[in-house]
Amino acid sequence: MTYKVMQKNLRLNYICELSYRILTILIPLITTPYISRVIGPAGIGDYSYTQSICAYFLTIAVLGTELYGQRQVAVFQDNLEQRSKLFWDLLIFRFITIAIAFVAYIWLIVIMPAQYKTLFIIQSMGILGLIFDITWFFRGMEEFPIIVIRNLIVKLLGILFIFLFVKTQADLNLYVFSITAASFLGNMSLFFSIHKYIKKPVWKKVEIKKHILPSVTLFFPQIALIAYNYFDKTMLGSITKSSVENGYYEQASKIIFVAITVIIAAGNVLAPRIAKLFGQNDTLKIHELLYKSFDITFFLSIPLCFGLIGTASNIVPWFFGDQFEKVILLLQLFSPIAIAMGMKNVIGVQFFIPTNRQNYYTLSIAFGTFINIFCNLLLIPKFASMGAIISSVISEYLLVGVALFLARKELNIHRIIQKSYKKIISSSVMLVISLLLSQSLSPTFVHSLFIIAFSALSYIIILLLLKDELLIDLMQFKIRKK
Incomplete structure (x- = not known):
């Protein structure tokens, strides 16, 4: 495959992945205001709590085969x-691990308080659905359009179900069912x-044992x-x-995680390509892609952080409703995590995992988890949801610090940080503008849209005045296309 074809495929895959990520942004914009008012903080908190526990079983069920399968398929792209x-090896292997996890999950349902049993039963469908999940294969093949089309249809059906059947607080179970069934x-x-x-398949040739160790190796960073x-x-x-405190946390984190999906899209596209380049020992091209990815990450995550701080007071009241006023402060405190999460994605998902350095990834995540638990134990009893958010931000930045230290021999940290300062300057000016506008305008959808658009325009103009290389490259590419 020629370099030009590779670049074209990367652009196509990124556009497809970005389209899906934008879709995941638009869907909450449609459903969240409705669900926040219909289900309320307590119902959302119950779902958030049970879903967090279910997520552990979902991870155990696939035992690292998602990343392992994607990486290996990327290596064997040209070998039918x-x-x-x-x-077929991994499909059978996954069936066994999912069955074991499902049995353990049923035991959990038996011992859980009656308040949560129904929600846990509904979410069991998510574990069973993993048997049919072969997204890892298509990602390894870099066939992102197939994934995007499927997700588009599923998401639209989910929206339709929510608006047709979820009408009151008593419909929490139907809301959770719509998510898991989709x-x-x-x-x-x-x-x-x-x-x-x-x-x-040739069933006599199916091998499982040889995949256990590499899958388990990747399982540790996943868990x-x-x-x-x-x-x-x-x-x-x-x-x-308190279901209500969990509801506040859920809504604040939802805005953050929805917002950074555009940033994470690059990681999903580049990971299989870097795995392929690693197999070809093309270190130079790997580093070229990584530094460009850091630049894109800063270009998006820094203004996202500053923008959310500036616009939270205008967005939250109309988006979530009066019951979620506390989310304004929570969202502002949570916003800095966007930058760290973007960097973590580049170092971990785009570099450590595709280049068989998953032990570094595991070490950094384990360190972040330890810090997060420690801070939670100190801060949650006193500050509740605010304490959980402060803990997350602290642990995320310390995690990135460890990851950068582990990658210092491979990546030029000074070169990485250098790409951020123009974005910080531009975003700082944008923050002042967004704060002034948010204080002057009432919290409505139209006003929020105006504040975001005007702030984004100011960010771009200042970057142009500072002659930011990435923005100039993007504009020159657009001109050439015309």
Whole structure:
């Protein structure tokens, strides 16, 4: 494959992945204001708490095969025999691990308080749906359009179900069902396309043992990551015994995680390409992609952080409703995590994992998890949801610091940080503008849209005045296309 074709495919895949990520932003913009008012803080908190526990079982069920399968398929992209055998090996392996996790999950349902049993039962569908989840294969093949089309259909059906059937607080179970059922059906739909990429199985040649160790090796960073991402919700619910506080935390974190999906899209696209380049020992091109990815990450995450701080007071009242006023401060405190999460994605998902340095990834995530738990124990009893958010921000930045230290021999840290200062200057000016506008304008959808648009324009103008290389490159590319 020529370099130009590789670049074209990367752009196509990024556009597809970005389109899906934008879709994941638009859907909450449609459903969250409705769900916040219909279900309320307590219902959202119950879902958040039970879903955080279910997430541990979802991770255990696939035992690292998501990342391992994607990486290996990327290596065997051009070998039909090898990738077909790999597919059937991992499909059988995953079936066994999912069955074991499902049995353990049923035991959990038995011992859980009656308040949460129904929600846990509904979410069990998510574990069963993993049997049909072959997204890892299509990501390894860099066939992102297939994934995007499937997710588009599933998400739209989920929206339709919510507006048709979720009408009161008593419909919390229906809301959770719509989420899990959509995921289940979406996973099944991928099987309609798989026959184009693999051969029929030769059951006598199926091997499982050789995949156990590499999958388990990748499982440790995954379980550490999922614990790191969900311990806040689990500990918040367990310590405070307050569904409302968990509801506040859920809504603040939802805005953050929805917003950074555009940034994370690059990681999903570049990871299989870097794995392929690593197999070809093309270190120079790997570093070229990584430094460009850091630049893109700063370009998006820094103004996102500053923008959320400036606009939270205008967005939250109309978006979530009067019951969620506390989310304004929570969102402002949470915003800095966007920068650290973007950097973590580049170092971990785009560099450590594809280049077989998952032990570094595991170590950094484990360190972040330890710090997060320690800070949660100190801060949640006194500050509740605010304490959980402060803990997350502290641990995320310390995690990135450890990851950068571990990557110091491979990556030029000074070169990475250097790419951020123009974005920080531009975003600082944008923050002042957004704060002034938010104080002057009432909290409505139209006003928020105006503040965001005007702030974004100011950010771009200042970057142009500072002659930011990435922005100039993007504009020159647009001009050439015309």
